[in-house]
Amino acid sequence: MSRRLEIELTSQRADGTWTWRAAGARQPKGDVSGDLVPDTASVGTVLKAEADGGLDGLEIIAVSAPRVRAAPSDRLELIGGGDGPLVTTTLAPKSRRRDRDDRRGRDKDRPRGRDRRDGRDGDGRRDRRRDRRGEQADDDGKARKSRRDGDTRTRSRRDDGGRPRDSGSGSDKDRNEKRSGRRDRRPSDRSSEDGRRSERPPRPRTPGLKAKRVHRQAALAALPDDQQPLAREVLKAGVPGVRKSIERMNAKAAAEKLPQIKSEPILALAEQLAPVLKAAEWHDRADAALAGIAKIDLRDIRSVIAAADRAARTDETRTLAESLRAGLAQRLEVDHRRWLDELAGTIGEGRTIRALRLSSRPPKAGTPLPPDMAERLANLAAADLSPTTNQQRWSTVVDSVSLSPVRTQVIPLGAPEKPSEDLLTTVRRLADRVPQIAALFGIEPPAPSPRGRRPPPPPPAPEVEKATEQPTETPTPDPEATTDTEAADTAEQPTDTEAATDTPE
Known part of the structure; x- marks a missing residue:
């Protein structure tokens, strides 16, 4: 059965035959008679051929030249006019923005709202339609102009002479200021008219401790190879983790009826x-x-x-622990001054809840506030606890006061007339910490529960009568079974056996 393929002529022999190979490949290849090859063929010509497969390979039985696609005869040739610019750009002699500003100035004189609707007539309606058509035409012209130039902003910022327009002149300056004001205004900026509150940058997040593994790897490398897996398990979960791993492995071995592991030497x-x-x-x-x-x-x-008391075992680690203690003391001094400055600024801005919560988290635990700052903070919190304050804010302020160091100094200006159930629930929950606030709502704080008091010990058991037989050896009392009272009685009243033993022979 014949097959079709494309062949490439590689050489011509003296007897007129040609050698060929598959176009673009090394195999298959063979010979073809010169009678089948066109006269115009040369080395490298690609032809279409039909070949029959046999034991000796492929035999070419027919060769035809590849079809050449003829050029269309009805195509017109476009002759260019040279290397001139392909796009012609013409700048407008006058800016459209100025026309719109003039039109906007004329519109200011017209009545607005209901008066404008009531006073409109046929001429005004036609004028408005004409203005809308003019604006639409202006927008279409601007779009075409931006497609031609590709830079509408640069063109709109230039005046008639091609010079940049002054951005601080006329209504453009006012419009830019309004636009910048809208862009700079954020929902989080709740600044009041008196300017007490100002925008504060977010507090940076304190990074955690990220330790390297230099000394840990050195300690593992110093151990024998057979102890390193156990050491890694100790670092991962400690000795209790090793014990649980052994129990888990023994349970699995018991289920599979395998010998179990002896845990004593491994735990040791x-x-x-x-x-x-x-x-x-x-x-x-x-x-x-x-x-x-x-x-x-x-x-x-x-x-x-x-953890330094247990882990610092060498002179190097003890010196490192002392350096850490000195650095911590210096860090606390710096953070405490920064905390006082931030708290003073927050009180000055009138941010009550923020100031109360900040006062409850001093860098130095148990450090009291300065008296003047504590008085200012208490007065600020008392001003927010008034009958006219929103009850939700009332509840939030009371919650913040209960955690602050001035919780006993805050005297509210008054309670709401009809407190909600949520507010009463909050006051009942915090009554033991702010009793003066709970008294305004008629709520009594619960009695303090006794702490640190242990129940009295049970009375000592009655002593059992001792046997009449005297033992040959003095019995050694068990320290675990003997109570402190019995030991004292035994020390004060020695037995007959002890007296006989102490008597010299």
Whole structure:
């Protein structure tokens, strides 16, 4: 069965035959008789051929020249006029914005609203239709002009002479100021007319402690290879985690009827490795805390210092712990001054809730407020607790007052006439912290629950009569079973056996 393919002539032999190969490939290839090849063919010519497959390969039985697509005869040739610009640009001699400004100035004299609707007539209606058609034509012209130039802004900012127009002249300046005012105004800017509140930037988020693993990896590398997997498990979950892993593996082995693991030697080795690994882990955390002592969260720094007593075992780690304590003290001084400045500014702006919540989070725990600042804060909170204040804000202010250091100094100006159930629920919940506020609503604070008082110990059990037989050896009392009272009685009244033992022979 014959097949069609495209062949490429590669060479011509002396006997008139041609060698060929498949167009664009190395295989298949072969010979073709010169009688089948057109006279105009040359080396590299691509022809269409029909070939029969046999044992010796493909045999070309017919060759035809490829079809050449003829050029259409009805096509007109476009002869250009040279290398001139393809787009012709013509600038308008006058800006459209000035016309609109003039038209807007004329519209100011016309009546607006209901008066304008009542006073309109046929001529005014035709004028408005003419104005709308003119504006639409202006917009269409502007769109065509922007497509031609590609830069409408540059063209609109130029005057008749091609010079940039002054942005601070006439109504353009007022319009730019209004536009910038709308752009700068945000919903969060709730500045009042008296200017007490000002926009504040968001508070930066304090970064956490991110420790490296330098000392931890060094401690793991110093261990033998067979102990490193156990050490990693100790670092991950501690000795309790190792114990749970062994229990889980033993449970799985029991289900599969396999021998279980002896936990005693593994737990003993884990307890031996735990102090060294925890010290290396603390060393990494301490290095990171000291490097970021000025910006890391104070809670992370305090946690590192609290663990120094157990983990600081060498002179290097003890010196590092002392450096952390000194850096924390300096950091607290800086943060405390910054906290006082921010609190004073918040009180000056009249932000009651913000000031109360800020006063409840001092950098130095238990540090009292300065007396003048505490008085200002209490007066600010009392001014917000008035009969005319919204009850939802009343509830929020009371909640903030209960956590502030001036909670006992705030005396409200008055309670709402008809307090809502939500407000009463809030006051009942916080009555023990702000009793002077709860008294305005007729709510009594609950009695304080006793704390730190343990129930009295039970009376001692009656002593059992001792046996009459005297033992040959003095019995050793059990310290766990003997109470403090019995031990005291035994010390004051020795038995006969003890007296006999103490008597010299």
